[in-house]
Amino acid sequence: MAQKRKPPKKKPAAKRPPRKRPAKQKIQPVEEILFRVEGKMSTFGGPTDTGMTATEGLALFTPADLQDPKYSYLFLPTPPPGTTGLGRRLNPETNYFACRWNYSDTPREFLRRLLARVENPANGRAADARPVDWGPNVSTGRVADLSPGLAKALGLKTDDMVRITISAFRATPVKRVKPVRPAKGAAPVVQPAAPTKPVIKQFVRSPNCSCRKVGTKIDKIVLHCTEGSLAGALAEFQKTDSRKVSAHYVIDRNGDIYQLVNDTDCANHCMGANAGSIGIEHVGSETDSLAPPQAAASGALIRWLLQEHQIPRTNIFGHDFTPGYCRPGGTSCPDKLFGPVHSQVTIAAWVAANV
Numbered sequence: 001m002a003q004k005r006k007p008p009k010k011k012p013a014a015k016r017p018p019r020k021r022p023a024k025q026k027i028q029p030v031e032e033i034l035f036r037v038e039g040k041m042s043t044f045g046g047p048t049d050t051g052m053t054a055t056e057g058l059a060l061f062t063p064a065d066l067q068d069p070k071y072s073y074l075f076l077p078t079p080p081p082g083t084t085g086l087g088r089r090l091n092p093e094t095n096y097f098a099c100r101w102n103y104s105d106t107p108r109e110f111l112r113r114l115l116a117r118v119e120n121p122a123n124g125r126a127a128d129a130r131p132v133d134w135g136p137n138v139s140t141g142r143v144a145d146l147s148p149g150l151a152k153a154l155g156l157k158t159d160d161m162v163r164i165t166i167s168a169f170r171a172t173p174v175k176r177v178k179p180v181r182p183a184k185g186a187a188p189v190v191q192p193a194a195p196t197k198p199v200i201k202q203f204v205r206s207p208n209c210s211c212r213k214v215g216t217k218i219d220k221i222v223l224h225c226t227e228g229s230l231a232g233a234l235a236e237f238q239k240t241d242s243r244k245v246s247a248h249y250v251i252d253r254n255g256d257i258y259q260l261v262n263d264t265d266c267a268n269h270c271m272g273a274n275a276g277s278i279g280i281e282h283v284g285s286e287t288d289s290l291a292p293p294q295a296a297a298s299g300a301l302i303r304w305l306l307q308e309h310q311i312p313r314t315n316i317f318g319h320d321f322t323p324g325y326c327r328p329g330g331t332s333c334p335d336k337l338f339g340p341v342h343s344q345v346t347i348a349a350w351v352a353a354n355v
């Protein structure tokens with residue numbers, strides 16, 4: 001039924017409100033996880049640690065650092081009797097720790113400058129601590145060694161689970177969200193919480209990436225199948241001598257998400273369509289379908305990417321069906337990961353059900 005229009009109310013010209021100046025865009029820091037590890041811990045360092053020899057040093061510090069006020073707090077004023085190494089000279093009451101660093105992802109100089117977040121997932125306690133050494137040995141089955149003081153503060157005992165995170169912050173403009181007003185008499189509208197970025201198990205930086213051209217908008221997501229194992233995919237994305245391929249994310253069959261390239265950079269995953277796309281690899285063979293935890297992780301990651309980059313839901317494509325993709329002969333990727341038929345209709349149906 002057509003509705004009668006009310007005649008517009010005339011406003012006196014003199015009362016026109018002054019033009020509003022455009023509001024300054026707010027900037028908020030967004031956390032980017034560069035390293036994260038979770039597993040069993042133990043303690044190390046200080047005068048009573050007989051697991052360290054009297055001369056044992058630290059991977060990240062040298063005796064010259066004893067003179068640097070930034071670092072000297074980590075050490076006792078004098079070496080314990082009979083010792084010369086920095087390991088036994090650590091002040092066990094300060095917050096320090098060791099992990100098995102890959103120095104190409106987290107270089108030594110980078111580690112020396114930062115504080116990491118160390119958490120006890122069982123009780124939620126957390127503290128900032130400084131990385132000082134490489135370890136523990138992989139044969140221990142543990143992922144980190146903490147200072148005795150830090151372990152005590154977090155309520156951790158040997159072989160308890162610990163979580164360690166190193167993150168960087170980048171400034172991004174805050175997106176304005178218009179509040180939705182409930183109609184008169186209607187129940188209040190509950191707005192769903194904005195999706196947050198799923199936990200990245202590890203940032204395994206790939207060298208096969210480039211800066212996006214200034215002004216390029218991220219406008220699509222490309223879904224891939226690794227057609228091989230997680231280890232095989234991660235290794236392939238480190239190679240600089242052959243196809244120089246990469247992706248932004250790899251999702252393992254157990255749902256673990258690895259990041260290899262920052263969203264702000266171009267990965268080399270979809271010839272002809274890399275400029276404005278995010279590439280997500282899913283571990284699987286040509287005949288596999290997605291494993292349930294992998295599908296859940298992929299859905300969560302895509303939901304966050306859609307919001308973060310304001311990508312339309314209709315712009316999620318299988319590799320072979322991506323607009324602009326131009327490899328002669330095409331590709332069989334993403335095979336049958338998202339449904340029984342290799343088609344974009346299958347992908348769209350999966351997105352509708354899972355994202």
Ligand SMILES: [Zn+2]
Pocket residue numbers: 223224225269319331333334
């Ligand atoms: Zn692919």
